[in-house]
Amino acid sequence: MSGGANSDSGRVVGIMRWRPGRPALSGSARNGIAAAVLMVLAVIFPLVITNPVATQIGVDTMLFVAATVAWNLFSGFTGYISLGHAVFFGTGAYVVGIAAQDWHITGDMEFALLPLAALAAGVVAVPFGLIALRARRHTFVVITIAIFFIFQLMAFNLAITGGSVGIPAPFLTWAPETFNNPFYYMALALAAGVAVLSWLIRGSRFGLQLRAIRDDEGRARGLGVRAMHVKLVAFVISGVVTGLVGALWFFFIGQVLPQYGFDPLFDLSVALMAFFGGFGTLWGPILGALILEPGEQYLTLQVSNSYASELVWGSLFLLVILFLSRGVTHVAGEIATAWRTRRERRQAGPQPVGASLAADVAIPRPEPGALSEEVLDKRATAD
């Protein structure tokens, strides 16, 4: 099997996708326009569609956008797949719940506790990262799962977490018809904030170091990247955002139980959304969450049997992993590139191979028009 540089080819194509296809508009300008359009649509959504069921799905979707982008910011950029981010989610939820209970905080004042959720998730992320990040690849994944189960067990067994009864959130006396909107905008702000953060990090020296670790940690270390330090910082940032998501979710739902605060399906969903959209890319996790979370909610509404929806969800996940593991944005980008190449060639007419290559992207290839994954894969396997 080609354990080799399959994803290296993916990286090359990924960069290529953002290169200017039409000289009039640069890739970053197109990104900016897309982001602005998406943001406007997201802001007016609850004003246009006021059905509480729809806005509730909107809140969940925005929470998942934030969680998936945060997950991708660590796992996607470094290649360390964490299946333990529910630890931060649950920590955020429980900490604000316990604090509100102990300090008798009621009503709107609960939102003042959000920084505490971020702080707690960050504090948990440091020892978690120090232990887990010493191991690589699958061992890392398994350790994150093990630590996740420790937290779930503690939530079930500690007196402070209320055991299997869980903890109730302060009651909000908001009008039911607009109850969802403040949550929607808070979740949207968080999602937009972490998306911008992710964009800033990706373009920065720090982001380059993260991706160097993803490509070859040994070499990155040799080149002077302080790997452990860099990984840990990304892990903590990712964890802090996930903790905030957990706290917001807790206020929104109004209660946290151990099996939902520390939910293995949370990790699975976030990973699925990131992979579906495009692992390690900027837009991938956003699109993945925007498509899959409403999809899942719709499915749950349609299929009244929750076990059947679990079955469908699992099957969908499997299909994505098997056939779409490089993400819809990647596949769409490839199709667009192939289409553009064909059009350019048709406009230019018959030409020496070298010229058409120069017009396109600087990837050496054996035949024009054959920029398929297969060719790149074969070459990757050869070396």
Add this chain to the structure above:
Amino acid sequence: MGSDLYRAIIDGILYGGVYALMAVGLTLIFGVLDIINIAQGILVVLAGYLSYVLSVHLHIDLFLGLLVTIPVMFLIGVGIQVLFMRRLRGRERTSMSLLASYAVMIIIEGVLYLVFGPDYVQLNASYVNDSVRVLGFYLPYIYLYGFGLAVILVTALYLMLYRSGFGRSLRATMQDQTAARLVGIDINRVAALAFGIGVAVTAVGGMVFGATNAFNPNSGYDLISRLLAIIILGGMGSIGGALVAAVFMSVTEAIVDIWSPTWSVVVFYVALVIVLTFRPQGLFGQREARAQ
């Protein structure tokens, strides 16, 4: 107090044998295929339900039923490998296989919920509740039989791995897939058989687990977290390590259980984290053994 302690140690060793068997299957699959089969836990539960159906509806003895469930679980394992795992390619293959087997777990869990519902069931037979008195301790027959069977199967696996031609191919594939292919080993066949064998042992694990615990489709999570913890503690891919870690887990749990049943599981996980802090590769694992 003293006799409680001995009792806990004996229980722990007996029960550890069964966990060892399930974990050996998991670590074997990892060693050969570089795949962590997250579905192992739910497969144990599935095997438990198969035994349940055979004993309740067809009135077949639990141990006799293994003649049916072992081949069935073997075929399910081969099926998962051929249909799903073999298709995964690329550098992120290991992580992908982990997610794919996670998805398989969710699917099997959904099917089990649809077929059997969320109610807890337990396997029953005359020897499940009977016990024998040995040196002043009452030992339930099911633990003794289960332990005996686990010892036999682990020995058989060991002999197969280290004393047979197929075992040599398996170990060659574990060391280096490309080289194994070059010397003429059909690695697709080896991979499918290894996955099948790794899953087949869950038939025995599921039967003993089902006879000693009430279970429902949700029990897979608890099982897989224990099994993962065992193979990490033992060192991924190390069969001896899995045996030691399984017994260590069961004994620790049984001893802590004397004082505080709620914390017995947590203590083991904490021990795991402490070990990993000093030895990230586990007790018997090789550091970065399979780095590519």
